[in-house]
Amino acid sequence: MTTAAVSPPKNYLNRDYGIASWLTTIDHKRIAWLYLVSITAFFFFGGAAATLIRLELATPAADVVETETYNRLFSLHGIVMVWFFLVPSIPATLGNFLIPLMIGARDVAFPRLNLLSWYLYIVGGVFTLAMAVAGGVDTGWTFYTPYSSLFANGQVVLAVVGVIVTGFSSILTGLNFIVTVHKMRAPGLHWTRLPLFVWANYATAIIMVLATPVLAITLLLIALERILGIGIFDPKVGGDPVLFQHLFWFYSHPAVYIMILPGMGVVSEIITCFARKRIFGYDGMAFALLAIALIGFLVWGHHLFVAGESVYAGVIFSLLSFMVAVPSGIKVFNWAATLYKGSVSFETPMLYAMGFVGLFTVGGLTGITVAATAVDVHVHDTYFVIAHFHYIMVGGMVMAYFGGLHFWWPKMTGRMYPDVWGRVAAITIFVGFNLTFFPQFVLGYLGMPRRYHTYPDEFQLLNVLSSAGAPVLAIGYLLPLVYLLYSLRWGPVAGSNPWEAKGLEWQTPSPPPEHNFDRLPIVTEEPYAYGLPKRDSDAARG
Amino acid sequence: MAYRSVIPTPPEAEAKPAPQFDSLRQQYEADTLGIWIFLASEILFFGGVFMTYTVYRAAYPEAFEAASGRLDLLLGGINTAILLTSSLTMTLADDAVLPRNRKALIGWLAVTALLGAVFLAIKGVEYSLEFGAHLAPIFARPFEFPEPHTEQARLFFSFYFALTGLHAVHLFIGIVVVLIMLVLAIRGAPRLEAKVTIAGLYWHLVDLIWVFVFPLLYLAARHG
Amino acid sequence: MAGADAVSDTPLLPAASTLAERVDTLFFTLTGLDALMVLVLSGLIIGFAVYYRRNARVNRTTDVPETKTEIVWSLGLLAVFLAIFVWAAHLYVEEASPLNNALEIHAIGKQWMWKFQHRNGRHEINELHVPLGVPVKVVLATQDVIHSFFVPAFRVKQDLVPGRYRTVWFTPSRIGRYHLFCAEYCGLDHSRMRGQVIVMEPAEYETWLAGGGGAESLPVQGEKLFSSLGCIVCHGAGSRVAAPSLAGIFGKPVPLKGGQTVIADETYIRNSILTSEKQVVAGYEPIMPSFAGRVTDSDLTRLIAYIKSLSGEEGRP
8 A cells, every 4th residue: 555645546456466465356357457367378378389380280291299299289279279268368358357347337246256257267277287287188179079088098087177167267257247237337328328349248248158058068078988987978888979069069169159259349349439430330230249149059060061960950050150140241341331431540459450350251251161061071170160260260359359458458557558569560460360371271172181290292382381470470479468568667658548439448547446437427328429420410510 | 834033133234235236226136137147057057968868868768768767766756855845945944034034044944954965865875776786887887787778778877877966066065055044144144135045046946957857867767 | 101192283172073073163152252252341441441541531421321231231141141052052962962873882990091891892991992983982980989081182071970880972083093081180190091092994993893812792701701600590591590581671661679660771780780789670589699899890891781782782893
């Protein structure tokens, strides 16, 4: 507690120092930081695995690591990136920090549950690290049976327990967000005035609560099979290995929407601010978020087109997969339309948002390609699919995450980072990303399967191109680590609203005080009231 | 039960809403919405197992019926009655909160926890009978079941132990929660209405899950 | 292993099956549409962003009807997607449909190799010879975990699932040697579970097939096993044991105890040999012993071929 004569105003960061105050905090803003630090660590851990993978794949032969190691590396990469980075990334960091602020609340509905969520995440992480240290798993992040239940030699139980525990972290976060948004909005903040970031995290939370339990039970059944010897997926006792796939993908397909919807929310906030314009089609945007969440539960069978599901089921799942792309299309068109007649500037967050829209579109459209059953027969389990989901997850989600970090960094820290470096990093990431992943579309069409340690010589050129992009991407990711940390100490002090953005979170100082608002805000205007577009009908009013 | 306690109770600690809430009403609404959402996630959790079980039941009807016939219907039935009764006593406990009927609240909570414990004890007896009869395909124990259904019966019993085991874990947690409520009731803690309601909802869910588990597992052979 | 991967070196992927070109047409149309959409969208985004940049003095008043515009582009998108869906589904159903008079080859995948058995008994490891222009049916089985039979040049892929038989049909349309990959992660040497598919002129294929060192045809080998394993004791003519006759059963419905009826396909016969108690024929007792552990997958292939031959199922010799 500082008692200097002229002390900086009390905010959530400086009201208490010491590690104990951080580890026992129930302040949503501090919990967001706890997540941010841990997620960043896992991101670089998963990224290190990816670096080794790309290094190995630069040559057709197995000359960097042993095959056993390679198989464990790609499995680790998937497990860490999906469950320890992508799923929690925006919701647990930006969502936790911003949702109460955006709705004018003092905290989330269940602050202690929030802290518990983080501890569960960490415990899950410890299991996963233990798994990696004890030798890892080589089942892929998908744990298909009977390989994972009866044949694999690795630490399957540790891996699966780690994921289950982290899954509970997800469920509790989702629960917290749903109740917070339903019950704690400031007066005047009707559902139709909610920022799309809140809508996006709300839709995500619904998926978290309903889908993750199915993952938990599916993985638990594998653990039971390995520990107790019960044979639920063992074909020799009449078990069905394909049933595992149905159960697994029933969660994991909605999970990819958990991973992308928050990014879409971030992009809506950024584009409106830097085009100084209302979002085009607010109702459509909110509706699209919910539609994606709902339809996303109905498409899991598109992962099983060649796995043993019937042709009829395949056709139905294909149709539904085409349907789910329509609301995404609405969002992309609406973002473009928001720029129309806007007043656009190109600060770092805007570059990330624009990059998101382009790359997500590529990823989403190639999703249409794989939803086309006859094509998927050819490209399933090849690098085409890898490119498809990396365009969405990395080209989309990670860029949205970085964009969000850069947009709200001044709010969270009270400091501004050098925008020049921000833009350099954003462009580097965009270029490096395309270099790394675009060649993989071609590789996949040509037939290179995924999870291959060695490959036929003729695939080498494209692999070299892909591996050449990886260091560029890595530099792009490391730059923000440097200048954002730098800004904490030497960046210029940012005021409460350096971007002149709308939204309740900007109506409070940066960094916010512990209880967010000194006075309860009352909402009287619609979201994104930037004054544009000027309507012909209001032009007279000026 | 027409008896109402008139013993004066120590004043409850002054109830204030938690700092993030504006009113007790808001907090109560948030708490109840929260528990309902949690229950939804539990339903999906058990739903996954129910679904898997049902797929296999449809694939191997004869074997599953034969295996189901080996379960102890009497003990299972008694347990069902116990759990249903405990939901009643839990409701009675909940009803006693608002009128500040502390004695009734404490009494009914205690009975609920006791019934839960009896359920677990009986379940333990059943398990020991099944282990003794070599019907537990766990930890490489010998499993004996007449041909031709041996392998699928093994599958059935895997589900039996997994499902009833998961249920038992949830019930155990429920008993702990009820005991915590008991302690809070004795101490006259604030906001009992919300807390007991939440505990009650969780208890009813555990009961409801059993209402599905019992017919799926025990009554497979008894239809028509 | 590197030398074994010599394959026809065409720059893009050869289209070596009759359906491959149609898959390519669909794929490239989709790619073209995707590229067009990306160009249009990026063009709009960059165009708008630059034209309406912060200090540009341009007209910013607008009365674009939002909902109408959204409906138009949503319906447009939906229409395009439905058209693609129908096209793809149609091709997919055709890919999955049986071909008449198909040459039958049995494939067994196991960690980490492919074994193929032709009807006349000739078998090969990690190589698959097939004749040009002849419909081929490959019956896929795995001995351990899930694998996937993937021939990029044919645009064909199908997972091998333990406990069942899967089938894949194709008609090779181009002479050459093409990659065969396992496309479902199956353990340590998944990336080395590769082979070649060799498409030959039909006459050459016959020559190759006959040059198998005089191996007997699969049905003949199966008949020998039928005898040596003792099946004939119960199922042969004149047996005093009540066991169903196997003549003519392949492909026909079989009523089971318990009321269901199943078709006697490869999976049914396999299951009857390994775990007959799961599907006892109506009117019979479950007294058939299990042969699990006493027959290999290759044996099963031979026995099935023999039983098929009792139905007059003719494949190509």
